[in-house]
Amino acid sequence: MNRTIPICLAGFLAILGTFAARADELEDLIQLAFTNNPSLQAAREGTRQAIAARDVSDEFLDPNTTAAAGRLSGNAGTPLLSSPAGLPSADAYGGSAAVEVPFRPGIYAGVGLSEQYRANPSDGIGSGYQTLIGAQIRIPLLQDRGFSLWKQNRSRLTELQAAAEGRLLESQQIIRHAVEQSYIAYLEQIANAATSASADERSRQLLTDAEELVRLKVVPEYQLAPARLELALRREEVCAARLAIDTARLRLMQILGVPQKILTTNANALVDHVTKARLPESLPPEPSFATRGAMREMEAMADSAAAETRALDDRLRPDLSLALRGVWATEDSTSHTGAGGLIADETTSAAAVLVWTRPWNQTGARARLRESRAREAQLAALRHDLQTRLSADRATAHREFTGAVERLKEITIAAEQARHALDAESERFRLGEGRSRNVLDAQNDLTKAYRSRNAIAASLLRGQSDFLFSTGYKPDDNQTARAVTQGGNPGGHQ
Secondary structure, three states, rough: EEEOOHHHHHHHHHHHHHOOOOOOOOHHHHHHHHHHHHHHHHHHHHHHHHHHHHHHHHHOOOOOEEEEEEEOOOOOOOOOOOOOOOOOOOOOEEEEEEEEEEEEOOOEEEEEEEEEEEOOOOOOOOOOOEEEEEEEEEEOOOOHHHHHHHHHHHHHHHHHHHHHHHHHHHHHHHHHHHHHHHHHHHHHHHHHHHHHHHHHHHHHHHHHHHHHHHHHOOOHHHHHHHHHHHHHHHHHHHHHHHHHHHHHHHHHHHHHHHOOOOOOOOOOHHHHHHHHHOOOOOOEEEEEEOOOOHHHHHHHHHHHHHHHHHHHHHOOEEEEEEEEEEEEEEEEEEEOOOOOOOOOOOOEEEEEEEEOOOOOOOOOHHHHHHHHHHHHHHHHHHHHHHHHHHHHHHHHHHHHHHHHHHHHHHHHHHHHHHHHHHHHHHHHHHHHOOOOHHHHHHHHHHHHHHHHHEEHHHHHHHHHHHHHHHHHHOHHHHHHHHHHHOOOOOOOOO
16 A cells, blocks of 8 residues: 555645646656766766776787797896797797687687797708697686686676666765756745745735724724834845855755756745655565665675686685697708708607695685785675665655655645634724734744745655665666666645
8 A cells, every 4th residue: 555645635725726747746856966977977987997997807818929030149048038929049049929728618729830040050961941730728627627717807897887886876866866856846945936926925915904904993003013023124035045045046946056047936846746745654674775875886896806706716726737738840961961850751749747745834815814804704794784774764754754644644734724823813903903913923823834835845745765775776777777878836825
């Protein structure tokens, strides 16, 4: 069952009159803020940064090419540099190139080519060219098995992208809520200004009536002083109301991110939104807040930290890999003395090698793992705190809304009774049986009731706005936000 404004508030609506403002104005303002608000633009750029950072991880799959060329004289060897990507043999010119490509599910495949010319060979070896072609397959068996480090890093970056998207959604929801709250404040000031204008008009009429009754000798002249005092006070209120409207409008423009925007000046706009406001009569079961941007960001950050922990845990394993190599070699001697080469015609060779590597002490790796696990625990606590806060905000907003509905009933009755009391005192004054002070007191009671009614109506709308904000709004509202990312009188008688 949905709680709507009760039928007994029909009297309230009759007091306020008909609605003439555009019903879609608030949604238009929200869309304008989605397009122009600077903080929202900054959040969009943050999302683009996260997407780019995720795509950077794909460079892991890019081929790695190495090339070398030079001249080596003498017989000096160079440790850790070997064909096909190393230096040429002694007393030779040479060049080499190699390329290694990672292939899923977890294999590094590489090929290399080396070409050398022996310029000053040793005794018994003729000058000539030597060609080496080799291939290798390297398979990690423990650390980084199946490219786990790359996968975990990509998973971490993907979750950071999801966190940035959640942050963008939260920014959109914050902007929507801020526009709603500022728009409600603006409509409330419009309604209060109309209330002040009506009170000013009643004061003017009372002074006119008092002056006429004094002229007719129906009431004494001292009855004019309270009426004149009241009129001056009401004029001051009208000036203050105009200033309040300007302030509320400027605050709204600040959120919209535009210098000027034509807004409704119809005081009954507040009532139109009140008649449409609805929430469940009783507080529904607590949701998961899955549509709230802050919750999405927090969950994505927790998943990112978990991926980082898995990667750091994997790095604690020894690095064991299997390398399968094959080399084909051939020579073309240019010697005219009959001297031979290092190899006869051509030859092939193969090797299977296990390579094991482990740091002597893993102090840094273990400390980073502890840090990551502590971050996971921290994010879990923050998520619980966010869940608790959103639950409290939701319950408070619902209570504010339902309480405002009940208060609105009572203030409607009070306004009606204040109107009857004013009519009675005005009639007594015209008959010379009452005082202008009595009429002014009745007028003030009616004005106070109208102001309270405006405040309660605004409180009701704020409660609805706070409730929807706490739960993350409807999915349609958020979908609209993402689409944008990609591209008078408060009453007839007062």
